[in-house]
Amino acid sequence: MAILIFAFLFLLSFSSPSEGGGSVAVNYGRIANDLPQPAQVVELLKAQGINKVKLFDADSTVLTALANSGVSVVVALPNELLSSAAATDGSFSEKWVQTNIAQYHPSTQIEAIAVGNEVFVDPNNTTQFLVPAMNNVYKSLVKHNLSSIKISSPVALSALNSSYPPSAGVFKPELIETVMKPMLEFLRKTSSYLMVNAYPFFAYSANSDVISLDYALFRAVNANVTDPGNGLSYSSLFEAQLDAVYAAMSNIQYNDVPVVVTETGWPSKGDENEIGASTDNAAAYNGNLIKRVLTGGGTPLRPNEPLNVYLFALFNENQKTGPTSERNYGLFYPNKEKVYNIPLTMEALKATGSTPINGSKVQVTSPPTASEEVTTAAVGQTWCVANGEAGAEKLQAGLDYACGEGGADCRPIQEGSTCYNPNTLEAHASYAFNSYYQKNTRGAGTCNFGGAAHVVTQTPKFGNCEFPTGY
Template identity: 75%
Template sequence: MTFLSSFTCSVLLLSFSSSFSFFYAFAAGTIGVNYGRVANNLPAPAEVVSLLKSQGINRIKLYDTDSDVLTALAGSSINVVVALPNELLSSVAADQSFADSWVKANISQHFPQTKIEAIAVGNEVFVDPKNTTPFLVPAMKNVHNSLVKFNLSSIKISSPIALSALQSSYPSSAGSFKTELIGPVIKPMLDFLRQTGSYLMINAYPFFAYAANSDVISLDYALLKENKGVVDSGNGLKYYSLLEAQLDAVHSAMSAIQYNDVKMVVTETGWPSLGDENEIGAGEANAASYNGNLVKRVLTGNGTPLRPQEPLNVYLFALFNENEKPGPTSERNYGLFYPSKKRVYDIPLTLEQLENGQSMPVNKSNSPAPSVQSGGDVSTTSSAGQTWCVANGNAGAEKLQAGLDYACGEGGADCRPIQAGSTCYNPNTVEAHASYAFNSYYQKKVRAAGTCDFGGAAYVVTQHPSFGNCKFPTGY
């Protein structure tokens, strides 16, 4: 992340919103973390690897190919994205032998002991003040040639771009790339990604858009909290979070130039836990809310409104607070952890932590209400290892009804017990009926990750939610 690019993108992203789709198969995504090291007080790489494993983090992204870090990661089963820095782009682009030497020294000697899965060639190159853009695609091609030469072609190649690459970004359906970038670099890069089966890397920060436009952007909307949503005037889709609107603006930009088949990974996103007085929204509570809600959204949801069947794969920024980063105070306070390895705030980082109810103490208002359905009592009996899916009463009737319609229709849930006159018809409320239908769908899907979310309208519980004569199934 660079302050220049993030500030620029905040000006472009005047007002965004994002949504959940109920009418497609759910596909849970993955969570990774950026391991930046612009600091003089960080733990040794071996300690960092132990921390990652203890927290269940199995995907990280680096900003270089530091040998000590890659050696520490060997045998850890942690998937790693490494980076070729911007200052090497011109040399790699101009000389295939230079690219060969770089791959041999930095990739082949660590692979496969270290699970390097991708190389980020450059970072936010389009806003690099040293004008390295002309070298980007030639460098990507030469690195790929080197990987093929060393039988490492399974490693993907891409390059993270900032949202400032967009000419138009609101509404999302009007998303387009800057004209001056399309011919020289965007199309050639997307061609390369398509040909090699890779994906576009995107760095997206709702914080900057909100901080610059807090008078028109809802904080709940920016933090992925419950909100009324915003309808895209171009395609009628309703959005409930700023991040997904940002991502769909990029999807629209790719579709506009006929590259809607190229997939996307969010290689950076986050929220600072501390900022300067003029950095509106920076703070621990908001950082915990954004990252905690995003983790839940990624691990239990589906894709964006424009691409609902593609999972959201996200790398949070960042693992540690980095005390030597230049710029405003926020730049040094994006970490999930202090250098002491203590959490800055407590949020779930894995599906297991999420399902076990890992606390989010600075964002208690974001947790669903404990009640399962109006007029019904929740059983206090707990079954070890068993889970059920119930409706989130705070989601609102519209969301619950949409989820109920999907579960009982395309989702294939057994909704006969909630028909009039049947054992689970009463209490006759949308929340009660949705709870039964959501659980039926969840159990039929063998309680798989992502099958109890319904766009934030459902969540997993460990206490049996049956009421009266109505028994919620535990499997089919």
């Protein structure tokens, strides 16, 4: 289970990124029968300050609507066309580029082409066609003097054989020589980037017993997971996942190729077994991610490289198959109303009054409703509490360590003392964990206890017991 605890860079923005900050874009999926017409969608994008999008095809109606709009686009050549695009004579790729790219650019600002999507998990076994197709499409772009348009292919995190700890990230052995090295070599030679799809939601939902929700939602303000391989500390699962990709690339000597997160998001609704799928959590993840990206800085492994991401997705899509979550990743309903209210631009972020300064992150935990105000803990004010789903054995072991060798002040939870009630293992462990965490100045790795604890940014409440914030 531990492997999943840890289980982009020049791209697109809702608005111009801040100095030193990254940028945020959005995926425009259309597997639905109730979406507004493309021309209306373009007006929505402009009204929201969204100036770049990614498609999953090269639909002519959409590309026409985007012409002269100021909204640039990444188009896609779908998996089912890879074998034809890989043909040695290059005739299919030439026709595809002429029909779907040259005909529209530059009136429609096409920035990149995604050749295939998560090809390695395609049940039709199209991996062998990927790099030949990319080469053929590139040759056609050159022929039409369009080589400034980048070519890449989105890769799922399942391409990694290991992601824990991030420093030990490696690609699956069967992919390295056959496709990863040839593709990364192509990206290097064409000055392109690797597209990666990263979803902390999947890791959390499948492993909520060992992954902190705060860690998955960018709410662990102080780093609380340490990579034993290099000593780097992580306060978000997203950054850990991305660093695992960087490590895998470095492991095969391609650490100079940039990375773009072409999909990431969190569903606002899910099935009963899809733990964590909710409107509040979706707002927290996307809101905190946008803040994290726009206010600068990279990952612990690449701190000087700004993060750039594509949110998934623009709309809820009612005809997608699979679990309920698949139809509920949208920022907007088909009627163009927001699913939840989060700042989408730096200007909107500044208007909330919670923009981080110099890397100190005041977290957006969920959007305000019309009848409530959001209160946010002061920068750096965090507590350590027990993970009630870790199980009694882990909680007891952590409690014993904190009150014993750890030197926590556990007197208030002794029988008859101020914090004895409620007399539950979770409440007592939370007090002891927090005492240890605060005594150790909230240092990296001091709120873990083998997965039995996690950092929170809201004051813990167990009965009338007051949790200290420092010693």
